[in-house]
Structure formats: structure tokens, C-alpha cells
Amino acid sequence: MKKSNSVRFSIKSLDASGQGFSNLDGNLVFVPKTLPGETGVASIIASKKKVSFAKLDQLDQESELRAQPECPHYNNCGGCSYLHMSYQDEINFKTLALKDIFDRQHKIKLQNEIIVHAAKTRSHYRNRVQLHYNKNSLGFFGDGQNKDIIDVSNCLLMKNEVAAKVKALYQDDHWKTLNLNKKEGHIEVYLRDGKVSIHINQRYSNEGFTQVNQEMNEELKSLIDNRLNELGPDDYVIDLFGGSGNLSKKTNSPTLVIDSTPTKYIELTNDHQEYLELDLYGKHATRDLQNKIKRSPDLLIIDPPRSGLKNLDEYLKIIQPKEIIYVSCNAQTLARDLKKVENEFVINELFLFDFFPSTKHFETVVTLSKS
Ligand SMILES: C[S@@+](CC[C@H](N)C(=O)[O-])C[C@H]1O[C@@H](n2cnc3c(N)ncnc32)[C@H](O)[C@@H]1O
Numbered sequence: 001m002k003k004s005n006s007v008r009f010s011i012k013s014l015d016a017s018g019q020g021f022s023n024l025d026g027n028l029v030f031v032p033k034t035l036p037g038e039t040g041v042a043s044i045i046a047s048k049k050k051v052s053f054a055k056l057d058q059l060d061q062e063s064e065l066r067a068q069p070e071c072p073h074y075n076n077c078g079g080c081s082y083l084h085m086s087y088q089d090e091i092n093f094k095t096l097a098l099k100d101i102f103d104r105q106h107k108i109k110l111q112n113e114i115i116v117h118a119a120k121t122r123s124h125y126r127n128r129v130q131l132h133y134n135k136n137s138l139g140f141f142g143d144g145q146n147k148d149i150i151d152v153s154n155c156l157l158m159k160n161e162v163a164a165k166v167k168a169l170y171q172d173d174h175w176k177t178l179n180l181n182k183k184e185g186h187i188e189v190y191l192r193d194g195k196v197s198i199h200i201n202q203r204y205s206n207e208g209f210t211q212v213n214q215e216m217n218e219e220l221k222s223l224i225d226n227r228l229n230e231l232g233p234d235d236y237v238i239d240l241f242g243g244s245g246n247l248s249k250k251t252n253s254p255t256l257v258i259d260s261t262p263t264k265y266i267e268l269t270n271d272h273q274e275y276l277e278l279d280l281y282g283k284h285a286t287r288d289l290q291n292k293i294k295r296s297p298d299l300l301i302i303d304p305p306r307s308g309l310k311n312l313d314e315y316l317k318i319i320q321p322k323e324i325i326y327v328s329c330n331a332q333t334l335a336r337d338l339k340k341v342e343n344e345f346v347i348n349e350l351f352l353f354d355f356f357p358s359t360k361h362f363e364t365v366v367t368l369s370k371s
Helices: 089-106 160-177 213-227 286-291 312-319 333-341
Strands: 004-012 020-024 025-033 039-048 051-061 115-117 128-133 138-141 185-192 195-200 238-239 254-260 275-278 299-302 323-328 347-355 363-370
Touching: 004 020, 020 195, 025 275, 039 254, 039 347, 051 213, 089 333, 089 347, 115 299, 138 160, 160 185, 160 195, 195 275, 213 286, 213 299, 213 347, 213 363, 323 333
Parallel strands: 025 051, 115 347, 238 254, 238 299, 254 275, 299 323
Antiparallel strands: 004 039, 020 025, 039 051, 128 138, 128 185, 185 195, 323 363, 347 363
């Protein structure tokens, strides 16, 4: 299919990232911000073999689920994917997507229904935001394959304090007067302890990972705390990809928090937690880990970056946990990893935590025990 072609589409369903897709004579066309049953016209912006990515131009047939998006940037911005429907419908589509990834794509049989933790607010939840910049523009990347930078001066995802700072950056192009050390890069606006700060071209604003949605973080932690509370001082916990020990903060048992963040940036607040700096994707990581862990843990918490832990089977052979809570921001890599250990561990519960309402992202949490 040629680039810049106008095509008529008829949306069959939504993919796992919330974009509609249409099958046109064997060619798959993805049209973000559409709904099943909708028909209309879209412009192709990128194509590869029989797969194309298009931008919605006109709707001929609207779904009854369609709602007016509240955000003024929604039509062009790539930040959000679900604002053209109600929040309940967004949750329904995200749940279907998660089920499809496990059931159909990875053939992992689920014994129980997915337990959904929807967010209390669909907007104003981000305590930090990363804005891209080039010579002329500041904002988020565009929709789908569009890599233009889109103005997001009125973005609804940010907490009010962050939004106010972002507005000030846009005011009279103030951001261009900052000490930008590269021609293209990113500016992060970060709210912590009631103070907003700006960080230019840094991986993490405070040198270590922090969760963007504090309300949902507390909800996830209360699930983990329930399990931690059942453990005693003789039990042992490992918090893998643990950052500053956020998820095991309420532990009463000796807990080894492992992450690659340099020790000097780690702020453990619980005396039961001990920190080990280790590159868990490194060539000798499993060997190094084997030498460091004291004994098999009663509970292993895993919370990796989007790429997951593709040698989970090797890790579990070494660690030999009784139980696992695996938290993931990428259900695809999570299901890939779990497939490798399905004969050794059973899935007890599968949760969807909507940490990132309005966007295509969500957190998945799986509890497992030895089969
Ligand atoms: C999704 S965050 C989770 C952090 C923590 N569990 C929390 O709730 O704040 C993923 C963590 O993986 C860590 N990480 C990234 N690459 C790593 C690597 N190669 N080895 C070890 N940790 C890594 C990051 O520093 C980050 O803290």
C-alpha cells in the first residue's frame, strides 16, 4: 500500500494499545481513535508490507460508544488513546486486551476472571511529565507513526502543580531560554514533596525510578502489603527491580531490594530492607545473584522495565521462591516470561491496575505459587 493514500476503513476491533484496525483486502490498516463498527476515511502515514498506519480524517458511521474528548490536543497527540469513549468503556477494552494477550496470543489458560482496579480519576494524576523538544517545538510525539512534536500546553493528565509549570514553560516560549544542552532532547517536570522541579535530558529526575500515579501506587502497595503482613521475621523477601524499595516498603521480614540504580541514589526507609546494586540484564547477572542471596525467599516481588525478564526461568531456578508477585507495565513481555515457567508455577490471580488512565498503558499484576 502506498504512503499518503486515502483509504476507506471499517473497524473490526481494537488492538491491545487501543487503536482500531480494519482489514482491507488482506491489508491491515490501523486507525487510532476509532471504535469497532465505525467506518470512514483515513490517510496512510506509514506502511510496511501489508500493514499500514493511518490518521483518521472523517467518520461516516459513528459507534454509539463514541464520546466527545475533553482534551483540546486529543486529535493529534499520541499521549492518550481512549478519550473518545467513556472511562468504563476504556476499562472494558483494556481488560479485553489483557485477556487476549494471555488467552489467545500466549495460550496461557486463566482459571479466574481478571480483577480490575480502575483509577478514581481519569485526568490530573501524573506527578511528572517528560516533554520532548527540538528547535521549534515542545510537547509529546504525535499520534501513531507521527513523530512530530505536538503542543500539549493544556494536557489534562498532569497534576495541577505540574500543569502550571508546563504552562509557564510555554508562555512566551520560556522553555527556549533554558540551558538546553542538546539540540533535541527532553525536559521533565517533576512534582515531589509539594515542590515542582525541572530536569533537562536526565533519565530520571531524582536519579532513580518513581511511580507517576501516587494514588494507584498506594492501591497496588496495599495489595502487596496484605501479603507482606502475613510474613514473619523469620521469612525472607526479595524485591527484584526494586528501585528504592517502594513495593516492599512495609516489610517486616528481611528483604533484599535489587536494582541497577547506583547505591548512592537509593533511599531505603525500612530497616528490614537491604540493597544490592546489580545489573539484572548483565551477562553474569544470574551467577552474581546466586552468590548474593542468602536463601530461597518466601515471597519474590518482580517489577522490571517494559522489556520484562526474558530469562525468568533461569532466575527462578536460582532463586526458588515459594510465591511470586510479578508487576509489569507491559503485559506482552509479562505473558512471554510466564509462559516459560507455566509448568513450575500456577497463576492464582491476575489484576489490571489502571495506573495510566486515558493512555494505552496499564499495569498488570500476577500472583503465582509453586505448582
Ligand atoms: C518499573 S521500575 C520499578 C521500580 C520499583 N519496583 C518501584 O515500584 O518504584 C523498574 C526498575 O528497574 C530498574 N532497572 C532497569 N534496568 C535494570 C537492570 N539492567 N538491572 C537492574 N535493575 C534495572 C530501574 O532502575 C527501575 O527501578
